Amino acid sequence: MTDIPHPYRTTTKINLRRAGIITKKNDLPAKSYAENLTSWLEEKGINVSLNTIFPDLDIIIVLGGDGTLLHIAEQAARYSIPVLGINLGDLGFLTELTENETVNALEYILDNQITIENRLMLKSRIVRGTEPGDYRYGLNDVVINKNVVDRILNLSTTADEHYITTYKADGLIFSSPTGSTAYNLSAGGPLVYPGLATILVTPICPFMLGSRPIILPSDMVIRTRLETRDNNENAQIIIDGQPTWILNDNDMLEVETAEYALQLVILSTRDYFTILRNKLHWGFQEKQKE
Numbered sequence: 321m322t323d324i325p326h327p328y329r330t331t332t333k334i335n336l337r338r339a340g341i342i343t344k345k346n347d348l349p350a351k352s353y354a355e356n357l358t359s360w361l362e363e364k365g366i367n368v369s370l371n372t373i374f375p376d377l378d379i380i381i382v383l384g385g386d387g388t389l390l391h392i393a394e395q396a397a398r399y400s401i402p403v404l405g406i407n408l409g410d411l412g413f414l415t416e417l418t419e420n421e422t423v424n425a426l427e428y429i430l431d432n433q434i435t436i437e438n439r440l441m442l443k444s445r446i447v448r449g450t451e452p453g454d455y456r457y458g459l460n461d462v463v464i465n466k467n468v469v470d471r472i473l474n475l476s477t478t479a480d481e482h483y484i485t486t487y488k489a490d491g492l493i494f495s496s497p498t499g500s501t502a503y504n505l506s507a508g509g510p511l512v513y514p515g516l517a518t519i520l521v522t523p524i525c526p527f528m529l530g531s532r533p534i535i536l537p538s539d540m541v542i543r544t545r546l547e548t549r550d551n552n553e554n555a556q557i558i559i560d561g562q563p564t565w566i567l568n569d570n571d572m573l574e575v576e577t578a579e580y581a582l583q584l585v586i587l588s589t590r591d592y593f594t595i596l597r598n599k600l601h602w603g604f605q606e607k608q609k610e
Contacts, residue, residue: 326438326581328515333433334402336426340369340377342392344384350408353419354383360423364430375399379429379585381422385409390560393459397441397582404429404585413501416588416595425587438581439498439514440538446557446565447572458559459582460499462575464544464567465491465524465556472527473555474547479540488527491555492544494575495520498582501596509533514592519577541576 339361343350358368373380373395380396380403382389389405396403405415406422417425428434443455444462466473475487495504497512500520505511509522510533517538523531536542546555548569557565557573567573596602 326440328438329586330436330438331433332402332436334378334429336366336378336430338367338369338374338376338378340373340380340401342371342373342380342382342384342388344388344408347384347408350383353408357381357383357422361426373399373401375401377401379404381426382406382415383408384415385412386414387561389414390459393441393560393582394457397457397459397578397580400580400583402434402436402583402585404587413595413599414498414584416590421588428587429585435586437514437584437586439584440496440517441578441580441582442494442496442519442575443578444494444557444559444573444575446567447574448568452574453565456559456564457578458499459496460502460560461493461495461504462573463491463493463503463524463558464546464573465558467554467556467566471549471553472525475544476547477521477542477544479536479542481543484521484534485531486547487523487531487544489523489525489531491524493520493522493524494542495522501599504533507533510535511596517577519575538577541574543572543574545570545572 341354343354361368380401382405406417407415441457441459442462443457445455446453472488475492477484493504493507497514497516497518500512504520504522507522507524509520519536519538522533546567555567556563557567
């Protein structure tokens with residue numbers, strides 16, 4: 321069990337001397353904008369590293385989309401480096417600032433205290449027999465996905481050693497509140513306000529209609545064991561969209577809250593519900609102010 325020591329929102333002043341810029345891979349507009357932004361930062365006396373994260377960075381600026389931010393979330397959280405997300409694509413729940421807002425945002429950071437949202441992260445590992453593996457970390461979700469098209473998975477699941485059920489489904493999604501708008505939402509799971517300390521468990525295409533998503537306290541350790549019908553059956557573990565492990569017969573996946581959170585810089589006047597309405601098209605499309 322991991323304690324959750326982080327308040328959801330904190331206010332701090334960043335002494336900005338070293339900045340890291342992370343660009344979407346193989347994206348020419350992001351690369352071009354990074355060059356312009358590097359020149360601007362260096363004129364302000366700020367040292368810049370491109371697509372490399374060092375522990376002594378004061379801020380990480382992500383140019384791309386949510387996928388680019390997810391790629392560096394573990395390192396940023398481990399080193400306690402605040403992350404500013406600039407959305408250069410279409411859909412961005414985490415990278416919500418636009419390119420046109422970047423310079424004003426950085427000027428504000430240089431002169432003012434800012435709001436940090438500490439986003440809960442998940443850590444997971446595979447236990448084979450009595451041998452636990454190394455932990456891997458994710459911001460959005462940990463997913464068990466079937467490898468065989470015509471077979472459902474039997475996934476015996478517990479929370480703090482208390483038996484929940486054996487899910488008969490195409491897979492399971494373990495999601496943080498931040499990740500509730502990702503695969504969890506597509507699979508019929510609920511939206512969860514990112515300031516809540518919870519872990520969501522959502523079955524993917526369950527065999528029984530009564531097998532519903534459940535929201536659990538963040539201090540629980542969730543364990544899922546794959547029960548196979550033959551030695552050829554296995555499943556894939558995917559963390560934040562990246563294939564990570566193969567789950568074999570009687571292997572157990574452990575999922576719990578990580579000991580550190582992602583520090584997300586919040587500068588936009590658009591609150592969480594405004595973002596939901598705009599990104600998910602609830603009712604109408606609000607105009608974004610430049």
